[in-house]
Every structure is written in structure tokens, then in C-alpha cells.
Amino acid sequence: MSQPAFPGQPFVTPAAPAPPSGKAAANPLGFVSLVMGTVPSLLGIVFLLVQAALLGVGDPATIGSVSTANTVLSGLFGIAAVVLAIVALTRRGASKVLAAAGLALGAATLVGVFGNLLYVVVIGALYGF
Numbered sequence: 628m629s630q631p632a633f634p635g636q637p638f639v640t641p642a643a644p645a646p647p648s649g650k651a652a653a654n655p656l657g658f659v660s661l662v663m664g665t666v667p668s669l670l671g672i673v674f675l676l677v678q679a680a681l682l683g684v685g686d687p688a689t690i691g692s693v694s695t696a697n698t699v700l701s702g703l704f705g706i707a708a709v710v711l712a713i714v715a716l717t718r719r720g721a722s723k724v725l726a727a728a729g730l731a732l733g734a735a736t737l738v739g740v741f742g743n744l745l746y747v748v749v750i751g752a753l754y755g756f
Contacts (some may be wrong), residue, residue, distance in 0.1 A: 651723075654725060657729060660730065660733065661726075663729065664728070665706035671701070678693050678694065702740040704733075704736065711716075712733060715729070716730065
């Protein structure tokens with residue numbers, strides 16, 4: 628037994644830390660929101676390759692249609708990721724890590740979609756399309 632830190636004071640053994648209360652429950656909605664937030668990036672690569680292949684054709688309308696499809700699909704996946712992530716984050720006792728990542732990816736996707744739409748409006752206003 629060791630000596631007390633201050634003479635005349637009794638020695639008190641420090642309390643052991645509380646055992647961990649357990650892992651947070653799995654959150655499948657958080658995982659789905661993460662997947663929904665990741666899909667637009669993969670779609671972007673696919674659509675980029677499709678547009679590169681269409682450059683040889685030289686039809687701007689076709690390339691514009693592919694770009695529009697990419698923007699619409701990315702927007703839908705971004706909205707789904709954000710909504711699912713918000714639902715997953717509100718669930719008590721469930722892990723929130725994947726849901727937070729899904730929310731971040733979905734929000735970033737929506738910012739990119741908004742930028743694409745803003746680009747179309749600005750170019751249309753500047754060049755009279």
C-alpha cells in the first residue's frame with residue numbers, strides 16, 4: 628500500500644473507469660445514404676466517358692442530353708442521400724458515422740448540381756441561348 632499524497636489524509640483508491648456501454652446499433656439507413664451519396668461520383672465518371680466518346684460524333688445536342696441526364700440523376704441521388712441521412716441521424720441508439728458521411732456526400736452532390744444549373748443559366752444569359 629502506498630503512502631497518502633498529503634500526510635494525515637487517508638489514501639483513496641481511484642475509481643475504475645466505467646465499462647463501455649456497448650457498441651451503437653447498426654444503422655442500415657446510414658449505409659444506404661452513404662451509397663446514394665457515392666453513386667453520383669461513379670455516374671460522373673461513366674457520363675464523362677460517354678461524353679468523350681460522343682465528341683467524335685460532334686452533335687452538341689446529344690452531348691447536352693447526356694449532360695442533362697447526368698445532372699438529373701445526380702440531383703435525384705443527392706436528394707435521396709440527404710433525406711436518408713437525416714432520417715438515419717434522427718434514430719436513437721444507432722451509429723451516426725455512415726449517415727453523416729452520406730449527408731456530406733449528398734450535400735456536396737447537390738451543391739455540384741446547383742453549380743451545373745447556375746452555369747447553364749449564366750451561359751444562356753451571356754450568349755443568348
